[in-house]
Amino acid sequence: MVVGGLTNIPIWDILKEKISRLSGQGQPMEKTIYSQQYQRLCDLLIEARKKAGLTQVEVAERLGKPQSFVAKYEGGERRLDVVEFIAVAKALELDAKVLIDRLMRD
Structure with missing residues (x-):
């Protein structure tokens, strides 16, 4: 594959290099789940869940998800998207x- 005059360089390697540069100092950004x-x-x-007097099971039922979904995002094993x-x-x-x-305040 030819990209920008370069030959035999997989496009993925080029994209990874560009992404690394965008993240600053040439190092990949830390995954936000570990921040x-x-x-x-x-x-x-x-x-908030405890203040509301809810268990993980009750929150999961409200979400239509298994209790493990709540346990994983609360434990930091799973990242929540915006939705x-x-x-x-x-x-x-x-x-x-x-x-x-x-x-944002904290």
Whole structure:
């Protein structure tokens, strides 16, 4: 394959190099699931669930998911996407914006 005058270089290697440069200092960005901020989000969700007097099973039922789904995002094993985060906030009867504001303050 020829890309930009280079031959025999897989396109994936070129893309990985460009992504590394975009992330700063040529190092790949840390996965957000392992960041302190993501751990703080997990802690906020656990705190909110307990404050609401809900078990993981009850939250899972509200979401139509198995209890393991809640256990995995609370334990930091699974990352929530934005749509899932909003659904979890609703299941906890919270405004997602309030949770984000708390996360940004801390």
